[in-house]
Amino acid sequence: xxxxxxxxxxxxxxRLRPGIVxxxxxxxxxxxLMVVPFAWMLSASFKANTEIFETPTRWIPAxxxxxxxxxxxxxxxxxxxxxxxxxxxxxxxxxxxxxxxLAAFSFSKLHYPGRDKLxxxxxxxxxVPWHAIMIPQFIIVKNLGLFNTHLALILLQAFSAxxxxxxxxxxxxxxxxxxxxxxxxxxxTLRTYLTIIIPLxxxxxITLAILTFNTIWNDYMGPMIYLDSEKLFTIQIGLASFRxxxxxxxxxxxxxxxxxxxxxxxxxxxxxxxxxEGVAFxxxxx
Amino acid sequence: MQKATLRTVxxxxxxxxxxxxxxxxxxxxxxxxxxxxxxxxAIPIIAGFVMSFTDYNGFSGEFIGLSNYAKLFRDxxxxxxxxxxxxxxxxxxxxxxVAALLFxxxxxxxxxxxxxxxxxxxxxxxxxxxxxxxxxxLLFMPSNGPVNNLLRALGVAEANLPQWFxxxxxxxxxxxxxxxxxxxxxxxxxxxxxxxxxxPNLYEAARIDGxxxxxxxxxxxxxxxxxxxxxxxxxxxxYSFQVFDIINVTTEGGPGRATSVLVFRIYREAFKNWKxxxxxxxxxxxxxxxLTITLIQWRGQKNWVNDD
Numbered sequence: 001x002x003x004x005x006x007x008x009x010x011x012x013x014x015r016l017r018p019g020i021v022x023x024x025x026x027x028x029x030x031x032x033l034m035v036v037p038f039a040w041m042l043s044a045s046f047k048a049n050t051e052i053f054e055t056p057t058r059w060i061p062a063x064x065x066x067x068x069x070x071x072x073x074x075x076x077x078x079x080x081x082x083x084x085x086x087x088x089x090x091x092x093x094x095x096x097x098x099x100x101x102l103a104a105f106s107f108s109k110l111h112y113p114g115r116d117k118l119x120x121x122x123x124x125x126x127x128v129p130w131h132a133i134m135i136p137q138f139i140i141v142k143n144l145g146l147f148n149t150h151l152a153l154i155l156l157q158a159f160s161a162x163x164x165x166x167x168x169x170x171x172x173x174x175x176x177x178x179x180x181x182x183x184x185x186x187x188x189t190l191r192t193y194l195t196i197i198i199p200l201x202x203x204x205x206i207t208l209a210i211l212t213f214n215t216i217w218n219d220y221m222g223p224m225i226y227l228d229s230e231k232l233f234t235i236q237i238g239l240a241s242f243r244x245x246x247x248x249x250x251x252x253x254x255x256x257x258x259x260x261x262x263x264x265x266x267x268x269x270x271x272x273x274x275x276x277e278g279v280a281f282x283x284x285x286x
Numbered sequence: 287m288q289k290a291t292l293r294t295v296x297x298x299x300x301x302x303x304x305x306x307x308x309x310x311x312x313x314x315x316x317x318x319x320x321x322x323x324x325x326x327x328a329i330p331i332i333a334g335f336v337m338s339f340t341d342y343n344g345f346s347g348e349f350i351g352l353s354n355y356a357k358l359f360r361d362x363x364x365x366x367x368x369x370x371x372x373x374x375x376x377x378x379x380x381x382x383x384v385a386a387l388l389f390x391x392x393x394x395x396x397x398x399x400x401x402x403x404x405x406x407x408x409x410x411x412x413x414x415x416x417x418x419x420x421x422x423x424l425l426f427m428p429s430n431g432p433v434n435n436l437l438r439a440l441g442v443a444e445a446n447l448p449q450w451f452x453x454x455x456x457x458x459x460x461x462x463x464x465x466x467x468x469x470x471x472x473x474x475x476x477x478x479x480x481x482x483x484x485x486p487n488l489y490e491a492a493r494i495d496g497x498x499x500x501x502x503x504x505x506x507x508x509x510x511x512x513x514x515x516x517x518x519x520x521x522x523x524x525y526s527f528q529v530f531d532i533i534n535v536t537t538e539g540g541p542g543r544a545t546s547v548l549v550f551r552i553y554r555e556a557f558k559n560w561k562x563x564x565x566x567x568x569x570x571x572x573x574x575x576x577l578t579i580t581l582i583q584w585r586g587q588k589n590w591v592n593d594d
Contacts, residue, residue, distance in 0.1 A: 027403045041421045053430040103319035112309035127580045131549045132573040135556050136330035159322025189311050218414035220531045236416045257417040280479040
């Protein structure tokens, strides 16, 4: 808590102060608390059930047992869950990128009556919580004959108002003179969109893609409501239903949990900057 | 929407040929997103409101006026969920904000490993509540989970060991611990953005005036950060009314009704009891709560901006 102010002073000379040591120790402690559950999860996933609750906890298993992973990946349809989730995440992300960028382009660079009013409606619906409209959504999906299909989840999530908002924002920073010049040079709208707007919105597109992918990967309630057959399950409901069925098979549950997190870690490693930017951005908007 | 457009077109001087072409193109680019938006967002918002006045059960339903809303006042399940949700919100939001602010303040400096810590603090936020719930259930297992084992080792008597998810007294607190642990890093990032926007000149001035660290915090950082704090609190509060995943994975609303919350009630009534009309009424109460908070934010935002 001490030194808060001092560090931001640009001309301050580097000196090790007791304050910064305390802060560093605070960070180590918090970091430890953040990591411990994952470390424990990882460690338990390589243990037999009898070894998991040994005291004191043996953080590095005496023997690395792969039986839990074998169970999860061979005996249970985990590969199928993985494939389903990846499929949904990729399709929905791509569809969002296309539909949202087209709409954002229209909202930011094309001129027509009612444009801004329409965008305001988009904005307004962003504050409606999904839970408030999930029931009518369900009825619509059911009446379209799409209950228990992946298409239901795809359609529900492929047209996000948030995506339009975030992309419109980054397109607004592209100067109009650029698109005007293209127009004068005889460049059609589609070509302007493809050759000028899209390349210049790359950061926004990547941020949206990563955030969407992560949301879909972690989505639990959507698949739970819409998917009934096990062969359609996503990783999250697969894991949740596995935990319910085999609540005492701790090692295997942990192996499943670890497996479900690995792609998220990979994604974070690649797109950390974009994720953090996306969060900071969604905060600015509120 | 079409109607509105036509009217505008007719009301104003006619659009030139080129203008009209651009308008048509504009609508065309909008169409793919707009159709989905209309069918899966706009229509459900209205349909949900209408449904809340019916006894729709998934197949058929009739208008029953305000009965669903009247029932809310008698329904102890709903009332418990409402109270639980308030408790959850009023506890989890301040805890999250304090933790997030502390993290942000700690990392807002040139410090060895600051970036690494930021990465670590934020990480839990990216993982799914299902995985977090799975591991939490084991960590907090009353009999021989590592948390209670640690407490035992520290000398806590067997009778005093908390039952965590398994006692009506501690279940909600345990949920809150997990949620705060998971989401603090998210709000930390927002606070860090706010801290970055504070001009170094202000700190410089305060330092010249001889203010100590604590004074600088109260007189510079805290007031300058207040718009961020306000917005982060509102956002966190809004999300707190949508808590569901962690509860459905760990306690399923129990033990008893100890962790039953609003979205959990909506889910149960709609998709387990098939009382979709009644569930829609609860859903609209939820909507109303969130709308109120959002309106407070709008008003407040103006005030905050003027203040500074």
